[in-house]
Amino acid sequence: xxxxxxxxxxxxxxxxxxxxxxxxxxxxxxxxxxxxxxxxxxxxxxxxxxxxxxxxxxxxxxxxxxxxxxxxxxxxxxxxxxxxxxxxxxxxxxxxxxxxxxxxxxxxxxxxxxxxxxxxxxxxxxxxxxxxxxxxxxxxxxxxxxxxxxxxxxxxxxxxxxxxxxxxxxxxxxxxxxxxxxxxxxxxxxxxxxxxxxxxxxxxxxxxxxxxxxxxxxxxxxxxxxxxxxxxxxxxxxxxxxxxxxxxxxxxxxxxxxxxxxxxxxxxxxxxxxxxxxxxxxxxxxxxxxxxxxxxxxxxx
Amino acid sequence: xxxxxxxxxxxxxxxxxxxxxxxxxxxxxxxxxxxxxxxxxxxxxxxxxxxxxxxxxxxxxxxxxxxxxxxxxxxxxxxxxxxxxxxxxxxxxxxxxxxxxxxxxxxxxxxxxxxxxxxxxxxxxxxxxxxxxxxxxxxxxxxxxxxxxxxxxxxxxxxxxxxxxxxxxxxxxxxxxxxxxxxxxxxxxxxxxxxxxxxxxxxxxxxxxxxxxxxxxxxxxxxxxxxxxxxxxxxxxxxxxxxxxxxxxxxxxxxxxxxxxxxxxxxxxxxxxxxxxxxxxxxxxxxxxxxxxxxxxxxxxxxxxxxxxxxxxxxxxxxxxxxxxxxxxx
Numbered sequence: 001x002x003x004x005x006x007x008x009x010x011x012x013x014x015x016x017x018x019x020x021x022x023x024x025x026x027x028x029x030x031x032x033x034x035x036x037x038x039x040x041x042x043x044x045x046x047x048x049x050x051x052x053x054x055x056x057x058x059x060x061x062x063x064x065x066x067x068x069x070x071x072x073x074x075x076x077x078x079x080x081x082x083x084x085x086x087x088x089x090x091x092x093x094x095x096x097x098x099x100x101x102x103x104x105x106x107x108x109x110x111x112x113x114x115x116x117x118x119x120x121x122x123x124x125x126x127x128x129x130x131x132x133x134x135x136x137x138x139x140x141x142x143x144x145x146x147x148x149x150x151x152x153x154x155x156x157x158x159x160x161x162x163x164x165x166x167x168x169x170x171x172x173x174x175x176x177x178x179x180x181x182x183x184x185x186x187x188x189x190x191x192x193x194x195x196x197x198x199x200x201x202x203x204x205x206x207x208x209x210x211x212x213x214x215x216x217x218x219x220x221x222x223x224x225x226x227x228x229x230x231x232x233x234x235x236x237x238x239x240x241x242x243x244x245x246x247x248x249x250x251x252x253x254x255x256x257x258x259x260x261x262x263x264x265x266x267x268x269x270x271x272x273x274x275x276x277x278x279x280x281x282x283x284x285x286x287x288x289x290x291x292x293x294x295x296x297x298x299x300x301x
Numbered sequence: 302x303x304x305x306x307x308x309x310x311x312x313x314x315x316x317x318x319x320x321x322x323x324x325x326x327x328x329x330x331x332x333x334x335x336x337x338x339x340x341x342x343x344x345x346x347x348x349x350x351x352x353x354x355x356x357x358x359x360x361x362x363x364x365x366x367x368x369x370x371x372x373x374x375x376x377x378x379x380x381x382x383x384x385x386x387x388x389x390x391x392x393x394x395x396x397x398x399x400x401x402x403x404x405x406x407x408x409x410x411x412x413x414x415x416x417x418x419x420x421x422x423x424x425x426x427x428x429x430x431x432x433x434x435x436x437x438x439x440x441x442x443x444x445x446x447x448x449x450x451x452x453x454x455x456x457x458x459x460x461x462x463x464x465x466x467x468x469x470x471x472x473x474x475x476x477x478x479x480x481x482x483x484x485x486x487x488x489x490x491x492x493x494x495x496x497x498x499x500x501x502x503x504x505x506x507x508x509x510x511x512x513x514x515x516x517x518x519x520x521x522x523x524x525x526x527x528x529x530x531x532x533x534x535x536x537x538x539x540x541x542x543x544x545x546x547x548x549x550x551x552x553x554x555x556x557x558x559x560x561x562x563x564x565x566x567x568x569x570x571x572x573x574x575x576x577x578x579x580x581x582x583x584x585x586x587x588x589x590x591x592x593x594x595x596x597x598x599x600x601x602x603x604x605x606x607x608x609x610x611x612x613x614x615x616x617x618x619x620x621x622x623x624x625x626x627x628x629x630x631x
Contacts, residue, residue, distance in 0.1 A: 007404045007405055010401075011393065011401055014397065019392075122384045122385075123388045125384055125388065126384065126388050126402075126449075129352050129353065129380070130377065131377040131378045131407070
């Protein structure tokens with residue numbers, strides 16, 4: 001089963017490598033976000049007295065930095081402010097985890113297209129005639145989505161690092177971040193496959209994906225902390241799987257605030273919150289893996 | 302034991318569209334068996350059922366002794382499938398397409414490379430083996446498709462419209478390759494709406510229309526049933542000759558119209574000298590003679606009341622549009 005899925009996945013990866021324009025665009029777009037948006041917000045927050053401007057911009061009571069610091073430390077805003085000044089977290093530091101999350105989502109969410117194309121051009125039948133377990137076809141395609149999400153996420157992570165965003169937790173944090181990326185890639189891959197199995201033409205898939213990605217993207221907390229959103233948007237945010245990935249990445253890559261005391265930035269401080277994210281993402285991914293499997297079983301005899 | 306056994310096979314789509322209304326036939330091992338019929342006759346449905354792609358509504362279908370519904374995996378190991386819409390992967394090279402196929406059929410690595418070379422040679426694509434399929438012509442794609450169908454040495458090869466939309470030279474090449482392979486013992490099941498293809502390639506043909514098999518047999522037998530060859534004679538005394546001809550045992554029918562005689566006989570080649578002899582003994586002059594053989598289209602007309610010729614344009618047009626769509630794909 002797994003072996004056959006790998007063959008299917010290998011084919012998809014070969015396609016991906018040959019679509020140069022798609023590779024370039026899938027990497028350039030998040031880089032533009034990162035550089036254009038990340039840097040301009042950075043200037044506002046650090047160049048002009050930082051936090052106040054950012055507060056004005058976001059219109060919330062608390063700053064971007066306080067968002068995770070207060071939650072992690074459970075500290076009062078005043079205490080957090082002191083630590084924030086000491087740590088000097090830039091908007092770029094806040095933002096890059098969000099861009100990675102969004103990149104991972106966009107990398108996976110169109111993967112159901114390949115099922116639609118294969119159905120239209122008969123390749124799907126060829127796979128079905130082969131003496132392989134039926135599910136290995138879906139598994140292979142979902143694997144491809146996952147690998148692709150991971151590759152693109154890592155590229156953006158590397159690029160963020162190059163332009164000055166900081167990873168404060170070291171190797172363990174990065175490894176953990178990869179696990180979270182993998183989990184959500186798998187979930188969005190399975191979600192897209194479920195759509196691909198059900199839909200007959202690619203326009204319908206494009207329509208649905210475009211309709212849902214924008215709200216997911218904006219409500220995810222990639223641009224601004226969820227805490228600063230209006231209440232109704234927070235409700236949406238907490239129902240959005242991307243929110244948990246962005247949050248988890250931020251915690252994994254920036255860690256807790258205790259380095260102020262001279263210790264390395266710790267993941268242990270944020271462990272409960274990471275656990276919450278892990279559970280939320282597992283539920284999402286598990287649900288769509290099951291839905292996808294059932295739909296696939298139902299569609300092929 | 303027949304290698305393909307079909308009994309009262311029925312397929313109803315969406316609860317109302319009857320694509321197959323209970324067909325039965327056998328295909329013997331080593332045969333080239335053809336399904337001849339127009340668009341929508343149920344040819345593709347039959348092939349898809351036999352290849353385990355869709356489940357029949359009723360009836361029985363066995364391939365290599367295995368039931369296609371109950372033991373699909375065992376059937377899949379024994380068959381090769383060349384679909385109507387060319388479905389080799391455009392964005393892989395010919396070799397990569399074959400490699401993927403070999404892996405999906407669990408061929409061991411050592412055998413894989415040898416077999417791929419053999420197949421590339423068989424279909425004459427060695428030189429283009431490492432080019433992307435999107436640079437291939439329609440005929441080359443079809444040949445690659447056939448190579449794929451054969452790669453894992455199936456016992457039965459199913460081909461759905463193997464030469465649709467191809468130029469005459471490519472069609473000939475594919476016919477030759479199919480004959481070659483048939484000599485090596487592969488049973489071939491193909492569908493076609495080209496009567497020349499059914500006639501020249503197939504050992505036996507089933508005429509199918511609107512989900513029913515109307516006739517089945519060797520092409521030569523089917524054509525003989527039409528009433529034999531047609532002779533057109535021009536003579537100076539048609540009435541006298543007609544009278545004599547009607548009394549001859551080998552003449553099936555004879556009519557006279559405006560001084561021209563239309564005669565059907567079992568074998569035109571044998572009948573012509575005999576008719577000439579009769580005419581000479583009667584003192585009648587034959588000015589001109591033409592012989593036409595009945596085609597499978599005549600057979601088709603006889604069994605279904607309509608001609609296959611009108612269908613052709615539709616199918617080719619459809620195929621062209623498909624190829625266009627495919628090119629726009631990425």
